[in-house]
Amino acid sequence: MRVNLTVNGQPRSDEIEPRLLLVHYLRDVAGLTGTHVGCESTLCGACTVLLDGKAVKSCTVLAVQADGASVTTVEGLAKDGKFHPIQDGFWEEHGLQCGYCTPGMMMAAVDLLSRTTNPSEDEIRHALEGNLCRCTGYQHIIKAVQYAAEKMRAAAGR
Amino acid sequence: MYPGQFEYHRAASIKDALDLLKRYGDDAKLLSGGHSLIPMMKLRLAQPAHLIDVTKIAEMRAISESNGKIVIGAAAAHDTVANSSLVRDKLGLLAEAAAAIGDVQVRNRGTIGGSLTHADPAADYPAAVLALEGEIKLEREGGSRTVKAADFFLDLMTTAVQPGELLSQISFAPIPAGAGYSYQKYPHPASGFAMVGVAALLSLDRSGKIASARVGVTGLGPKAFRASAVEAALAGKSADAATIAAAAAKTADGIDALGDIHASSEYRAELARVYARRAIQAAVARAKA
Numbered sequence: 001m002r003v004n005l006t007v008n009g010q011p012r013s014d015e016i017e018p019r020l021l022l023v024h025y026l027r028d029v030a031g032l033t034g035t036h037v038g039c040e041s042t043l044c045g046a047c048t049v050l051l052d053g054k055a056v057k058s059c060t061v062l063a064v065q066a067d068g069a070s071v072t073t074v075e076g077l078a079k080d081g082k083f084h085p086i087q088d089g090f091w092e093e094h095g096l097q098c099g100y101c102t103p104g105m106m107m108a109a110v111d112l113l114s115r116t117t118n119p120s121e122d123e124i125r126h127a128l129e130g131n132l133c134r135c136t137g138y139q140h141i142i143k144a145v146q147y148a149a150e151k152m153r154a155a156a157g158r
Numbered sequence: 159m160y161p162g163q164f165e166y167h168r169a170a171s172i173k174d175a176l177d178l179l180k181r182y183g184d185d186a187k188l189l190s191g192g193h194s195l196i197p198m199m200k201l202r203l204a205q206p207a208h209l210i211d212v213t214k215i216a217e218m219r220a221i222s223e224s225n226g227k228i229v230i231g232a233a234a235a236h237d238t239v240a241n242s243s244l245v246r247d248k249l250g251l252l253a254e255a256a257a258a259i260g261d262v263q264v265r266n267r268g269t270i271g272g273s274l275t276h277a278d279p280a281a282d283y284p285a286a287v288l289a290l291e292g293e294i295k296l297e298r299e300g301g302s303r304t305v306k307a308a309d310f311f312l313d314l315m316t317t318a319v320q321p322g323e324l325l326s327q328i329s330f331a332p333i334p335a336g337a338g339y340s341y342q343k344y345p346h347p348a349s350g351f352a353m354v355g356v357a358a359l360l361s362l363d364r365s366g367k368i369a370s371a372r373v374g375v376t377g378l379g380p381k382a383f384r385a386s387a388v389e390a391a392l393a394g395k396s397a398d399a400a401t402i403a404a405a406a407a408k409t410a411d412g413i414d415a416l417g418d419i420h421a422s423s424e425y426r427a428e429l430a431r432v433y434a435r436r437a438i439q440a441a442v443a444r445a446k447a
Contacts, residue, residue: 018209019160056267062161065211
């Protein structure tokens with residue numbers, strides 16, 4: 001069946017099987033492999049993308065359910081050749097080791113930062129509960145989100 | 159992991175969804191957020207030939223107040239319920255339970271109607287919906303019927319919903335001013351499901367005694383239930399620690415507690431007693447005499 005959706009600001013129209021999962025649509029149809037396939041069972045969060053601005057696990061969304069929606073993947077974070085503050089945060093605070101969970105972590109963090117501009121450490125940990133990292137022990141990821149929050153507040157003049 | 163093949167239908171209205179349900183019968187499943195159904199389909203525990211998506215039906219996503227009741231559309235996502243100012247103001251216990259579900263990604267997609275009809279024994283919502291005495295509206299061809307929360311959950315993943323019926327909304331009387339409530343859960347560390355979850359809602363009379371108490375429990379048995387022995391042990395008593403502890407000690411009485419690799423039935427029963435005590439204590443602390 002035909003779906004029309006916007007991916008990272010670009011309108012797309014594709015003929016797909018109804019059972020195609022959003023994560024496979026993004027990777028195999030749209031060619032955006034930044035979104036990772038992890039546990040495939042709604043637990044690890046590696047496949048997290050924004051669906052109309054909200055973080056979702058794209059392994060548990062059918063692409064047909066996203067028809068008409070706007071999807072943002074990790075590839076859509078940087079603008080005009082400049083990293084998004086959350087990307088700067090992961091870079092500056094060493095928020096990754098192997099990097100497998102990183103795109104999902106960043107998308108979940110972007111959802112959090114759209115809800116609150118100055119999250120506490122507890123709020124950050126709570127917001128990232130659905131994302132597993134097997135390398136870092138999370139501490140540097142927390143710092144990366146704090147870095148991004150601070151940078152975004154500064155940019156907004158708060 | 160892919161689901162099996164199916165045909166996808168997008169219902170434009172409740173009538174449209176019911177027509178599709180009638181046409182495809184047992185081969186069809188209603189799809190809302192899909193956060194219970196899609197995982198089941200990946201594991202081939204469910205293999206519907208037709209999926210009927212109800213999430214584009216505006217009235218099924220709405221949260222409103224009408225005739226003194228708060229009405230939650232079945233396709234409202236957990237995050238929407240948890241952050242609705244109407245729900246937070248008038249049904250704080252439901253907002254608290256919604257905010258305790260899974261993780262933010264799950265709350266952004268999963269819906270209240272999907273959770274209730276799936277009736278996972280470890281789901282959070284049923285405890286709160288039981289304590290709030292929610293009324294569940296089931297639409298069917300040519301009409302509808304309303305089922306009380308206490309009559310809705312029949313057994314493990316089994317509800318009062320009949321073939322051809324669609325859960326469209328859940329309505330609640332607002333929590334009375336001055337009443338105290340709390341939802342307390344012990345989350346499974348991996349899945350976020352409730353190993354045990356207890357929703358307590360109570361009112362104090364002018365002398366500070368417990369005028370009435372309602373306690374909903376999830377995670378402990380094959381289905382969520384009202385802990386009537388606990389409620390009876392609280393009603394009319396002073397809200398002191400000893401009374402609360404004695405009442406909470408009855409939480410698992412007469413319940414065939416679930417046991418699995420995560421927790422034995424004895425351990426789950428003990429968790430239920432402890433979390434009931436905490437929920438009742440927190441509700442008392444919040445209630446105003």
